[in-house]
Amino acid sequence: MLLKNIRFILTNEHIIENCDILIENNKIKSIKKNISTIDKEVIDCSNKIILPGLINLHLHGGMNILRGISDDLELNEWLNTKIWPAEKKLNEKDIYYASLISYFENLFSGTTTIVDAYFEIDSMKKAAENSNIRAFLSPAIFNQNDIEKVKKNNFFLQKNNSKIKPFIFLHSIYATDKKTLNDTIDFCNKNNIIKAIHISETRNELIEIKNNTKLMPINYLLENNFFEKKSLLIHCIWLTKNEINLIKEKNTSIVHCPSSNMKLASGATLPLIECFNNNINIGLGTDSAVSNNCLDLFNELKLTALLQKHHRWDATVAKTNQIINMPFENGAKALGIDNLGSIKENNLADLISLNLNDFNLLDTDKNTLISNIIYSANRSNVCDVIVDGKILIKNKNLQTPILDFNGNEISLEKLKDIVNEIKNKIL
Numbered sequence: 281m282l283l284k285n286i287r288f289i290l291t292n293e294h295i296i297e298n299c300d301i302l303i304e305n306n307k308i309k310s311i312k313k314n315i316s317t318i319d320k321e322v323i324d325c326s327n328k329i330i331l332p333g334l335i336n337l338h339l340h341g342g343m344n345i346l347r348g349i350s351d352d353l354e355l356n357e358w359l360n361t362k363i364w365p366a367e368k369k370l371n372e373k374d375i376y377y378a379s380l381i382s383y384f385e386n387l388f389s390g391t392t393t394i395v396d397a398y399f400e401i402d403s404m405k406k407a408a409e410n411s412n413i414r415a416f417l418s419p420a421i422f423n424q425n426d427i428e429k430v431k432k433n434n435f436f437l438q439k440n441n442s443k444i445k446p447f448i449f450l451h452s453i454y455a456t457d458k459k460t461l462n463d464t465i466d467f468c469n470k471n472n473i474i475k476a477i478h479i480s481e482t483r484n485e486l487i488e489i490k491n492n493t494k495l496m497p498i499n500y501l502l503e504n505n506f507f508e509k510k511s512l513l514i515h516c517i518w519l520t521k522n523e524i525n526l527i528k529e530k531n532t533s534i535v536h537c538p539s540s541n542m543k544l545a546s547g548a549t550l551p552l553i554e555c556f557n558n559n560i561n562i563g564l565g566t567d568s569a570v571s572n573n574c575l576d577l578f579n580e581l582k583l584t585a586l587l588q589k590h591h592r593w594d595a596t597v598a599k600t601n602q603i604i605n606m607p608f609e610n611g612a613k614a615l616g617i618d619n620l621g622s623i624k625e626n627n628l629a630d631l632i633s634l635n636l637n638d639f640n641l642l643d644t645d646k647n648t649l650i651s652n653i654i655y656s657a658n659r660s661n662v663c664d665v666i667v668d669g670k671i672l673i674k675n676k677n678l679q680t681p682i683l684d685f686n687g688n689e690i691s692l693e694k695l696k697d698i699v700n701e702i703k704n705k706i707l
Contacts, residue, residue: 281629281671282317286325287636288649291332291623292609295646301330303629306669311510321671327637328663329649332621333392333414335611337535337555338421338565340475341382341407342375342398343367346704347569347663355482363570369706373685377402377698379407382569383557384678387413389576389659392630392667393564393611393620395476395512396536398448401435402686405615408444410683412514412672414630416474416503416615418449422456427464436473441653441666447474447512452481453489453497462504467500469508474615476512476535477501482546486518498523507532510616514565517541517548523552527556533614536606539574540567549591550586556602576659577607585654600650629669634661 281303287310289296295605301308309497328537350362355383370378375398386394393414398404401419408415417435419425430436436446450469456464468475480486480497493500501507507530514535519527527534536550550596555562564580566572588598605621614619619627634653636644639663644652664675672679681689684698 281666281669282320282322283325283330283631283633284315284322286330287327288329288605289623289643289650290329290653290680293604293650295649297646301623301631303631303666306629308365308623308625308627308629308631311623315326323664323671323674325633328635329641329653330634331360331390331632331653332608332623332635333632333665333667334390334607335393335615335621336386336391336561336566336575336577336607337395337512337533337563337611338384338537338567339386339394339396339575340398340568340570341379341394341404342400343570344382344385344435345370345374345378345379346391346527346706347573349707350570353544353650355546356484356546357392358571361400366706370399370702372403374702374705376403376407376685377695377702379404380411380682381695381699382575383384383407383411383413383415384682385569385575387411387665387667387672388576388662388676389459390632390634390662390665391575391577392632392665393615395447395615403432405435405444406685408409408582410687412443412667412670412680414443414667415678416434416445416447418447418476421448421450421460421464424457424460424463427460427467430464431467431542436471442470447476450475450477452478452485453500454485454677455498458689463504465508469505472509474510474512475506476514477506478514479516480513480523481515481519481541483548496520496523502526502530512614515541515550517546517550520549521554524554524560527555528560533561533563533610535565535566535614536562536580537567538580538587540565540571542587543571549587552588553597555574561610561613562606562612564607566595578653578658578661581607581654581665585672595619600654604650604654605628629666631664631666632662633664635663
């Protein structure tokens, strides 16, 4: 595949103008001007920006079908009175379809890699395969039965070099008993599997953990060997200076989900500048389509900057050159993938294009490119999506079939009917 006459290429903070990208197999073969090739699909990009595919580090894809059922509630009431009761009515087929539409929504929003945690891992895996997205998948771990299932599942025990890989998601300290927490951490550390956890999301959580353990949340994880291998800390909006120092020492990544934190009125803001000053790696997540409700990482990127400026009464913080890599290189670093998240020769060919003919990007030039990506671009500008060297979306049109739970091709209208049937069942 040849991306020809690209108006702008954004790689790291550098901008390349009027260049070509040659893709062979699943890698970027060459980046230079006037590449000539035969027998290749050629895409004219003379009015396009080429970016690395965005990396969504926190998602609950199976919740997509619950979008809009529970707004205007704080976290505990939201979970206990609305979300968890509705989730109990979902079966493996329901979760397949919810995950599938979530993965397509991510792709159409320019996200090519997801880190998704929910229930029915086999359904999630099938949905990831059928959407062709790059995915890290885990069931949500609450109790001993959950981790015992993981230990018996070959997906978590075998070396996996495909686009779809396992990780382990512990829901939280407050929703997981100590034995399950320790067994899960031990399993991940022994098998070198990435683990993630909701942490320091609300003030009530912080107080509960401190009262029960006599430790702050990050200190409690440290005491239980959570940081022995690669880990992701999701939310982290209620952090102390000491906890920030511990995160720095353990070289652990934070996943920032500003829309979710604001929608659920979690009451604090990630201390982004202090984390940046300590060289802590921070990526972005959308969280679920119930707590967001829009799976658009461009929106999270913009809100990251605006929230910091607003919260600190300081328009000079969260500078564009500080945050532009959060959904790109920072996301890849959090996952330990060296050849993802930036546009370089021999990197994985996960790329997206934005249409410079769209009105909100029409006046973009080299000097305003990064600013316009952060503050103006959104998922409606995404034109083409390439994952692992294969074009999945071309000129905003899906290039692969939509498959039902049994692998049969279905129409978009049929998928809508299925979704409505599921919603009628659970509501």
